[in-house]
Amino acid sequence: MRIAIRVQPEPFDTAAELARLGTSRTDIGAVASFTGLVRADDGLTALTLEHHPVMTLRQMARVAAEAETRWPIAAGTIIHRHGRLLPGEGIVLVAVASPHRAAALEACSFLIDWLKTSAPFWKREEGPWGARWVAARAEDDAAAARWQ
Amino acid sequence: MRIAIRVQPEPFDTAAELARLGTSRTDIGAVASFTGLVRADDGLTALTLEHHPVMTLRQMARVAAEAETRWPIAAGTIIHRHGRLLPGEGIVLVAVASPHRAAALEACSFLIDWLKTSAPFWKREEGPWGARWVAARAEDDAAAARWQ
Amino acid sequence: MQALYFAWVRERIGLDAEPLDLPEDIKTVAALLDWLAQRSEGHGAALADRSLIRVALDNEFAGPEASLAGVAEVAIFPPVTGG
Amino acid sequence: MQALYFAWVRERIGLDAEPLDLPEDIKTVAALLDWLAQRSEGHGAALADRSLIRVALDNEFAGPEASLAGVAEVAIFPPVTGG
Numbered sequence: 218m219r220i221a222i223r224v225q226p227e228p229f230d231t232a233a234e235l236a237r238l239g240t241s242r243t244d245i246g247a248v249a250s251f252t253g254l255v256r257a258d259d260g261l262t263a264l265t266l267e268h269h270p271v272m273t274l275r276q277m278a279r280v281a282a283e284a285e286t287r288w289p290i291a292a293g294t295i296i297h298r299h300g301r302l303l304p305g306e307g308i309v310l311v312a313v314a315s316p317h318r319a320a321a322l323e324a325c326s327f328l329i330d331w332l333k334t335s336a337p338f339w340k341r342e343e344g345p346w347g348a349r350w351v352a353a354r355a356e357d358d359a360a361a362a363r364w365q
Numbered sequence: 366m367r368i369a370i371r372v373q374p375e376p377f378d379t380a381a382e383l384a385r386l387g388t389s390r391t392d393i394g395a396v397a398s399f400t401g402l403v404r405a406d407d408g409l410t411a412l413t414l415e416h417h418p419v420m421t422l423r424q425m426a427r428v429a430a431e432a433e434t435r436w437p438i439a440a441g442t443i444i445h446r447h448g449r450l451l452p453g454e455g456i457v458l459v460a461v462a463s464p465h466r467a468a469a470l471e472a473c474s475f476l477i478d479w480l481k482t483s484a485p486f487w488k489r490e491e492g493p494w495g496a497r498w499v500a501a502r503a504e505d506d507a508a509a510a511r512w513q
Numbered sequence: 514m515q516a517l518y519f520a521w522v523r524e525r526i527g528l529d530a531e532p533l534d535l536p537e538d539i540k541t542v543a544a545l546l547d548w549l550a551q552r553s554e555g556h557g558a559a560l561a562d563r564s565l566i567r568v569a570l571d572n573e574f575a576g577p578e579a580s581l582a583g584v585a586e587v588a589i590f591p592p593v594t595g596g
Numbered sequence: 597m598q599a600l601y602f603a604w605v606r607e608r609i610g611l612d613a614e615p616l617d618l619p620e621d622i623k624t625v626a627a628l629l630d631w632l633a634q635r636s637e638g639h640g641a642a643l644a645d646r647s648l649i650r651v652a653l654d655n656e657f658a659g660p661e662a663s664l665a666g667v668a669e670v671a672i673f674p675p676v677t678g679g
Binding site for chain 1: 379384387393394395396400404405406452453464470477504
Binding site for chain 2: 603655674677679
């Protein structure tokens with residue numbers, strides 16, 4: 218596996234993760250990254266991510282392995298947080314290094330689209346409404362389906 | 366313009382640029398980035414980027430403005446270097462912050478695809494062959510055309 | 514068989530997990546959900562709308578017709594919303 | 597009119613830039629390229645394959661039929677390869 222996987226309650230540092238990916242190699246022509254962050258929409262005060270720990274790691278490894286069969290990936294990182302997060306904090310990071318631009322960009326999109334629909338995480342939003350579970354969105358299924 | 370544009374001979378720091386984009390805002394749900402790097406293919410020892418300075422800035426501003434009309438972009442950065450670069454160094458950085466994941470990913474791909482075909486830069490490769498100018502690739506035109 | 518519940522399925526049932534002693538005639542996921550929904554008011558509320566229920570058997574997503582033969586763990590949860 | 601040359605167009609012509617004193621009958625980009633190609637062996641070599649020549653008039657890309665009326669600067673170069 219050239220893509221490293223982490224699930225953690227601690228914050229991650231996108232900048233540091235990207236710096237680690239690109240360093241000391243001269244066969245990487247492209248690094249694409251995606252960071253998902255907590256938005257303070259409608260007065261949201263916190264976002265809690267619940268997950269199924271065993272299944273989460275298994276699904277993330279599967280999605281990463283699928284990406285490696287589809288694109289020439291030199292190195293990559295997927296980090297997904299769980300627990301209670303505040304607005305502005307990072308939820309998920311996907312970064313892919315590849316010899317080629319299209320491969321890096323496509324693999325990055327693929328990984329985040331598939332994570333959204335196949336990794337067992339659930340978001341609960343706190344705000345003026347109290348607490349509520351986020352409903353799945355049909356457009357996320359559509360985004361994932363376009364890779365099939 | 367919410368997308369900042371820079372053309373410079375100096376190296377850039379992807380990590381620092383990303384850190385600057387995402388900080389102190391809670392309306393950004395997604396940050397996508399692309400970094401193009403010099404590969405040491407076939408023994409390449411240096412890559413020199415020549416450019417048309419006035420037209421380059423104009424074309425980059427135009428591409429950035431077009432992206433802002435197409436997607437909800439909260440902030441962004443495009444940095445393109447010129448001059449002589451060594452393997453492993455960054456050539457171009459595109460970073461886009463948006464409320465939404467698809468917007469950030471698509472705008473990032475759009476910007477790099479359009480930069481490749483509409484910004485007047487030319488690459489010259491040094492290596493065992495001496496020096497040679499890079500030929501334009503039909504697949505770059507195709508990548509840009511899919512956004513039209 | 515061990516059952517795991519997540520998100521609002523967990524909240525409505527009021528349990529993270531529970532052991533299940535399945536009758537012999539419960540052989541599929543769909544049959545299991547029908548049987549579980551009778552177990553308490555909370556189970557019934559959690560499982561009322563099957564279009565919002567997803568199931569994993571031994572850590573693999575499984576459809577309503579999937580067989581329970583040899584399964585040690587069933588996880589029941591809403592559609593995922595990570596990423 | 598001022599001409600600017602870039603990349604291998606610049607190298608073959610041997611100049612970064614030069615002032616052009618255009619005859620009155622040169623009214624389009626295509627006519628300009630035909631006229632320029634006669635200027636020296638280097639100009640001829642640079643402009644031999646028109647499929648590899650791109651032109652900008654006053655910093656805007658322009659096709660072969662574009663008019664030179666009022667144009668102060670013409671840039672001539674190969675297809676771009678940045679990014």
